[in-house]
Amino acid sequence: MKSIVVTPRVQGSLKLMDMDIPQVGEKEVLLKVLKVGVCGTDRDIIAGFYGEAPEGSSYLVIGHESLCRIEEVGSGVDTFRKGELVVPTVRRNCPENCESCRNGMSDMCLTGHYKEHGIKQLHGFAREYAISDSGFVVKLPESLSDAGILLEPLTIVEKGISVSYAMQNSRLPWRPERAIVLGAGPVGLLATAVLRLKGLEVDTVATRPEDSLKARLAEQTGASYINAAKNPLATLESRYDLVLEVTGNVSVAVEAQKLARVNGIVSYLGIYKETTATEDAGKIFTDLVLGNRVYFGSVNANKKYFQAGVDDLIRIQQEWSGFLGKMITKRVRPEGLSEAYGPVGPDGIKNIIEF
Ligand SMILES: [Zn+2]
Ligand SMILES: [Zn+2]
Numbered sequence: 126m127k128s129i130v131v132t133p134r135v136q137g138s139l140k141l142m143d144m145d146i147p148q149v150g151e152k153e154v155l156l157k158v159l160k161v162g163v164c165g166t167d168r169d170i171i172a173g174f175y176g177e178a179p180e181g182s183s184y185l186v187i188g189h190e191s192l193c194r195i196e197e198v199g200s201g202v203d204t205f206r207k208g209e210l211v212v213p214t215v216r217r218n219c220p221e222n223c224e225s226c227r228n229g230m231s232d233m234c235l236t237g238h239y240k241e242h243g244i245k246q247l248h249g250f251a252r253e254y255a256i257s258d259s260g261f262v263v264k265l266p267e268s269l270s271d272a273g274i275l276l277e278p279l280t281i282v283e284k285g286i287s288v289s290y291a292m293q294n295s296r297l298p299w300r301p302e303r304a305i306v307l308g309a310g311p312v313g314l315l316a317t318a319v320l321r322l323k324g325l326e327v328d329t330v331a332t333r334p335e336d337s338l339k340a341r342l343a344e345q346t347g348a349s350y351i352n353a354a355k356n357p358l359a360t361l362e363s364r365y366d367l368v369l370e371v372t373g374n375v376s377v378a379v380e381a382q383k384l385a386r387v388n389g390i391v392s393y394l395g396i397y398k399e400t401t402a403t404e405d406a407g408k409i410f411t412d413l414v415l416g417n418r419v420y421f422g423s424v425n426a427n428k429k430y431f432q433a434g435v436d437d438l439i440r441i442q443q444e445w446s447g448f449l450g451k452m453i454t455k456r457v458r459p460e461g462l463s464e465a466y467g468p469v470g471p472d473g474i475k476n477i478i479e480f
Contacts, residue, residue: 127459128252130184136173147256154259155197160274161251162190163476177245188251189215189243190277202259210265212276213257232425263431272449279434280426282316285392301366308371309339311475321346390419
């Protein structure tokens with residue numbers, strides 16, 4: 126079967142390889158992969174920045190965003206049937222089975238020894254058939270047989286927003302009215318939609334023009350689009366209850382802190398290049414304290430957020446017809462892998478590979 130692999134830490138090693146169909150274990154499911162999504166994590170792995178092959182393998186099958194059908198179930202699995210539409214989560218418990226992992230929260234793993242499909246020590250889903258532990262798989266309705274490929278990026282948003290609400294509600298009577306989303310790629314647009322579903326006024330910021338697809342999609346949900354090329358972040362007021370930073374850009378991340386109002390919260394969902402601080406750290410911490418602000422980071426998502434994401438994908442489809450489909454701006458076959466993993470382009474949003 127066709128598989129898309131890399132030699133971890135070797136730049137430019139991306140290739141299509143023939144592999145045997147894996148054998149399903151007792152508690153596992155064999156997945157027929159319909160689609161995989163491509164994101165910055167895949168591009169970083171291809172560039173050789175990170176990625177780790179499974180033990181005993183010299184290569185890693187990439188792909189962590191997928192949409193699959195159950196092909197076969199292990200002898201100890203009675204929760205799935207052949208043909209069901211599913212998405213497997215990405216992260217698996219650490220060998221120590223730490224307290225977080227033990228309680229279904231491998232996204233909060235304490236040891237750091239967790240494994241991740243397509244990223245760290247487990248083969249990914251960019252192949253015709255893949256294997257997953259059946260305990261980490263969620264079912265989707267047939268209405269998501271295309272848009273379901275956006276579930277994994279949506280779970281990052283679900284976690285960031287859900288944790289923001291939980292933290293705020295635990296410390297004050299919180300009635301958020303206004304949110305700002307920094308970035309209008311797949312994660313930014315999905316965050317915009319989820320916050321609009323919650324009834325918040327949302328400003329979505331990116332550097333594309335007002336007539337770009339990103340701007341139009343943000344506006345379809347009733348959000349306002351701000352073109353940062355014309356209206357720099359530094360000129361915006363500190364008036365937001367919730368700030369979601371998804372660009373992964375360090376200077377945007379610093380500006381994000383200044384946008385939160387008193388008692389506000391800033392959620393960081395990007396990966397930032399290490400840099401020497403040029404900002405006044407004293408001011409950052411004083412603003413944090415005097416404004417009762419919360420700045421926090423959030424990575425990965427457990428099964429609970431995948432289940433919440435399925436519900437929100439259904440609601441987004443009902444509210445804003447065509448929104449999810451328009452986010453998928455390039456579809457290629459596995460043979461077109463260099464096109465799929467190449468740059469998404471200024472008006473591209475999400476590249477996917479269809480098996
Ligand atoms: Zn991803
Ligand atoms: Zn753990």
